Amino acid sequence: MLFFAFDRLPVELILMIFQYLSGNDIFLSFLNTSFYINNILKSYNKYSLNFISSTREKFDYILSNIEFNKIISLTLSNGELTGGQFNLFLSKYSSSFYLFNNLYSLTLHCIQMKKIEYIQLIEAFKQFQNLRLLYLNQISLIDIDDCFISAFNQLNSHCLIKLNNCEQLNISSLSNKLQYWKSNCFNFYRQQWTCLRAIQLKDLSRTSLNHLLHLTPQLISLIIECEIDKNTSSPNFRLVPNLKQLIFSCQNLTFHYLIVEIGLDTLSKLKHLQIKCNASTDELIFNGDHWKIFLSQSFSYLIKFDFYFKYSYKKNLSLNTFRTQFWLEDKKWFVALCHCQYSNNLELFTVPCFNTTI
Structure with missing residues (x-):
């Protein structure tokens, strides 16, 4: 090997x-x-x-030249172009699982798991006893009857778990382990989820939102991707007073709804708030001075505030109340107003979060 410039560095x-x-x-x-x-x-x-975007050759090259006890975080995937690296890891390195004694974080991404891989994974979990975080992302099971229960049971008591789109997995035993959950619906059980800090929901049709909030009192982040409509009971955010991030959409937004019905003003620890509403008849929603009073009195820690409001009445609105020192200098929250091209609706929104609407 020739001289390398980095050889001069300490x-x-x-x-x-x-x-x-x-x-x-x-x-x-x-x-x-x-x-x-x-x-x-x-x-x-x-x-x-x-290794999510790594080819099988690069995956094999790195693991063939590294000491396993020097790895603290590992991400494996069976996604496109990976050449089935998860299966290769289980088959080729199964006799060396005990050497991963400093592995603290393991992420499994985009994997269809058959019974033979599942059995090998259980053996791996038995030996990954220093694991502190397991993140399962888009995991599906083929001909596995126990829905991952045996695998979860092998994890040490200090290991926290994050799940993203893993509907086939039985999470009933994870009440003191599950930290993050993203799914089309929340298959909750009757027990309290004491470690659950973040939930991201795509569908509320099969979920009692207030029941869910009651079971997750320590929740810090709640993202509701679907719209809370007239067929969905209004959420009671008073049940989760520790929320720091809240993102939701609703119909016909009013300040009465925000304060009286859902208790938004009680979330004094909020740092990030995002609201989207496709129809509103409350003129105060479009008044920057009123928002200033509400936000200043309710959220002393709020750093990021984004919104998208649609006004269905034929009436001109002004941005002047959103161009004050509070909005432009103190908070640096910038608001735009747009007329819908094919209707008389007006759209009021923050940029750059909703600038694709322009």
């Missing part, structure tokens, strides 16, 4: 540079550049490897 500086790079980039960029760098790579013990 180890401490190179390790600082590594903090800004992924484990994949570190290995693919620096391996075999010099003996000096190779020794640093060998001693470095904080590799975070993400």
